[in-house]
Amino acid sequence: MQLIVGLEIHVELKTNSKMFCSCGTRFGAPAGSQCCPICMGLPGTLPLLNEEVVRLGVIAGAALHSEIQPYSSFDRKQYFYPDMPKGYQITQHFHPLCLGGWLTLPESGKRIELEEMHLEEDSGKLVHDTDSSYINLNRCGIPLLEIVTKPVIENGDQAYEFLSLLRDTLVCSGVTTGKMQEGALRVDVNVSLGNVNSNSGMYRTEMKNLSSFRAVRMAIDHEGERQKKLLDDGIKPLSETRRWDEKGGFSEPLREKGNAIDYRYLPEPDLLPLFISEDFIHQCKKSLPILPEETLLRLITIPNMKSNQASILANNRQLLACFDAAYARTRDAKRILNWLLGDYRAIAKKNNLSPENPPFDPNDFAELMNLSIERDLNYQEIRNKMMLMCRL
Ligand SMILES: [Zn+2]
Structure with a gap:
């Protein structure tokens, strides 16, 4: 039995305006000051795709050795939540922007492979006071790139190492600020125990929106231990979404996967599909600097170079x-x-x-x-x- 971990990373793209309107994206702006009828999806409004979002998505794809798709398209993911007045989120479900890709961890040489990457919009934020709740819609329509890894990560340390390299790579490429304290990078973790080759792990638990790499490492190792204890006692862990409590260092169930929401995905009728030319991809690739992965792999072969020193130099x-x-x-x-x-x-x-x-x-x-x-x-x-x- 071995730990099988997959990550989903939401990266906020560094644009001046939102994904489908001209509202600003400044962090910390007064609540409600950066939203318009398009962000709120009021009847009669139409989204207009920000080209910079596509450019940054393609640059990220190139930086992560991903295959940028000449054809991709947008879809509606429908669910009700008060922080999303539109009632659906625009994402790329059926035809994502990028397929595959990887990053090589410098020390072990292990390749963390990616499943896919897609563009989507962020939702707003609920703010809870002692006796009332407020909705801040400033984040509605902020452009995100969701990066999904294959379930190939074996422990918390590996996840930590991968995420650090991923953030350094994306910051170096100019795709994101990478500031976790501002929500520019959020991580969902999927954990199960089983055999990687037999693709087992008949169940899978998920922990969402972890806001530090340290929390990711702890949550993975803790969840592995919890599942192992259950299996040792002959109990199959439930497939469920759990909440990681960073302060307490424990997780607790949120909802069972059996009750998973049906998102009723449908192609977004208000946006044309994306056709990306070879030339556009070529221009994006040309704009990439030498990335930390390449530098690290070179530095780590130098005698007397420690990995933390290589990491400082690479960044x-x-x-x-x-x-x-x-x-x-x-x-x-x-x-x-x-x-x-x-x-x-x-x-x-x-x-x-x-x-x-x-x-x-x-x-x-x-x-x-x-x-x-x-x-x-x-x-x-x-x-x-x-x-x-x-x-x-
Ligand atoms: Zn707007």
Whole structure:
């Protein structure tokens, strides 16, 4: 028996306006100040697709090695909830934007494969006071990309590692801010115990809207333990949606899957299907920077490079440029990492400099590292030279 975990990640796309209207998307705007009849789906309104949403979706697809579909379309997912006055959510159910894809975890080399990715709109938010409840519709129509992994994740640590790399990749591509505290990234977790090859796990529990990677890791491991205990006692766990209580560190049932809602999906009649040209995909691919996955896989093969150090470098262009320049000259990763990630960042913190953006040129740093070896400089001499480079 082994833990089988699949993730569904809702990523807020970084656009200035919403998915189907010109309302703003600024986080923290006064409640109700960013919504219009289209967001609310009032009779007589028509959605108009924001091209930037498609562009960011395609960029995300390219960054995650996904097959961008030349044809995709929108559908209505119908359910009643007070935070969604339209009575349905526009999503891509039958023909999603992207199929497949993957990210490779640098340390283990394990490939986390993706099932699909689709565009959809967010719903509003219920705010509960002591004696009344309010609805804030600012989030209605905020563009989301939902990324669905295959059930290939084996434990909480792996999920944590995957999510960190996913967020870094999407932030680096300019697709999202990745700010979890602002709801820009939310994770649903599906957990069952079984045999991956026999595709067993006849049941599956789901925990929705986890708002930190730490919570995801804890929820997965805790849920695995809970199911194992049940199975050891000869009880088959129920297929159900559970709520993860982050403060208490436990989960509790919300509703049984047997009572799952029938969403009555139907093709959205007010939006044309999306035809995406080869040329558009090519332009999006061309705009991608070198991504953390590629950098990490390169860095992790360097002797003396620890995974957390590789991760810092992969997510900071300036630090990476310094490392690369110095490593090309000296091949002494340990010395470079000590100075760049240790001493420089300590100096930066003390003197109000940016730890991520050193004020010196990568070539000057490379020269300093080279000099320190050639002239066998002592610690204080190197440090003094570094302070000079920082104009301190
Ligand atoms: Zn609007």
